[in-house]
Amino acid sequence: MAEAWVRMELDVRTFDADRWAPYAERCRAAGVRLTTLAELGDGPVQRRLLYELNKECAADIPGRGPFYSYEEYLRERVDVPSFDPRGVVLALAGDEWVGMAAASDRRGSGCVFNEMTGVRRAFRGAGVAVAMKVHGMGFADLCGVRLVRTVHHPSNAKVIAMNRMLGYVEADWDELTS
Numbered sequence: 001m002a003e004a005w006v007r008m009e010l011d012v013r014t015f016d017a018d019r020w021a022p023y024a025e026r027c028r029a030a031g032v033r034l035t036t037l038a039e040l041g042d043g044p045v046q047r048r049l050l051y052e053l054n055k056e057c058a059a060d061i062p063g064r065g066p067f068y069s070y071e072e073y074l075r076e077r078v079d080v081p082s083f084d085p086r087g088v089v090l091a092l093a094g095d096e097w098v099g100m101a102a103a104s105d106r107r108g109s110g111c112v113f114n115e116m117t118g119v120r121r122a123f124r125g126a127g128v129a130v131a132m133k134v135h136g137m138g139f140a141d142l143c144g145v146r147l148v149r150t151v152h153h154p155s156n157a158k159v160i161a162m163n164r165m166l167g168y169v170e171a172d173w174d175e176l177t178s
Contacts, residue, residue, distance in 0.1 A: 003154040008168040009111070010148045012140045015167055023131040032093050032128060034135045037085035047078060050088065053097045057118025062153040077115070082106055084143075089136040091119065091128050098123040101132035105143050109176045112140045114150035117159070129162060149173060 024034065040046055048070070054077075055067045068076060077083065082104035091099030099119040103112045119128045140148050150168065152160050 006152045006154055006156075006160055007171055007173060008150050008152070008160070008163050009171040009173065010163075010166065010168045011146055012137055012148060013146050015137055017134055017137055020130060020134040020166070023127040023134060026127050027091065027131045030093075030126060032091050032098065032123070032126075032131075034131060035090050035092065037088035037090060040090065042085040047074065049097050050090075050100065050102075053090075053100050053120070054102070054116055054118065056120060057100065058116065060118075060121075062155045064153075080104075082113075084139075086142055087112060087136065087139040089132045091123070091132055093123065099128045099132055101129070101136050103136055103139050103148065105139075106149075106176045107143045107145050109149075109173075111145050111147035111149045111176070112143050113176055114148060129159075130166065133162075133166060149176070 027034065037046060037050065051070050051073050054073070058064050058067050067073075084105045087103040087105060089101040089103075090097055099117075101117040102115045104115050106113045114133070117129050117133060119132075137148065140146065148168075149171070150163060152163075154160075
């Protein structure tokens with residue numbers, strides 16, 4: 001029998017972003033800047049770059065299976081009511097997209113949902129993922145919700161540990177709605 005996926009949530013009312021500021025400072029010192037897809041522009045070129053980054057990072061998710069084609073990605077992940085370019089945090093080293101932390105607007109379920117956090121291998125271990133997730137916490141406020149939820153394959157121990165470090169707790173919640 002397969003292990004159940006790990007469901008987690010964080011109440012942003014108790015989240016202290018200032019505690020994690022050194023991660024963003026470390027990124028800046030290394031020449032990595034944080035922005036959002038909304039700030040860069042949500043056009044065809046940016047969507048293709050987002051797809052390529054997401055595809056590369058998703059290859060390391062346990063149990064992920066084959067990634068979407070570009071057309072499927074747009075249909076399933078971008079051209080949906082829950083997609084909001086303000087919820088897609090990007091880490092850039094110069095012009096290179098090196099990380100993403102995408103959250104969707106699921107206010108119908110009282111939350112935003114962390115769809116994907118990923119960093120290209122050459123940039124892992126430098127705190128980029130933490131910096132992106134912290135940068136993206138404001139998206140919950142933009143959506144008028146207090147919860148950020150996520151789900152992970154049980155063998156994705158590093159990401160689960162990172163979320164616990166940030167204050168996420170395991171939670172039992174039903175499927176998400178828009």
